[in-house]
Amino acid sequence: MNSESPAEARWAAMEESYTRLRRVDPAGWREYLAELREWENLGTAPDTSAALEYPEYNGG
Numbered sequence: 001m002n003s004e005s006p007a008e009a010r011w012a013a014m015e016e017s018y019t020r021l022r023r024v025d026p027a028g029w030r031e032y033l034a035e036l037r038e039w040e041n042l043g044t045a046p047d048t049s050a051a052l053e054y055p056e057y058n059g060g
């Protein structure tokens with residue numbers, strides 16, 4: 001009997017998928033990592049567009 005919780009089983013399945021992608025498609029894995037870096041870099045500058053669009057909620 002498996003003693004993993006459903007959440008643990010989902011995480012294990014995700015880790016297995018990452019491992020499989022690295023092994024089967026190294027170029028795809030590198031592309032995935034590059035995309036993650038792009039998303040991380042998007043968060044480095046503050047996004048002021050919402051404050052400009054909705055000034056009534058942002059002290060304007």
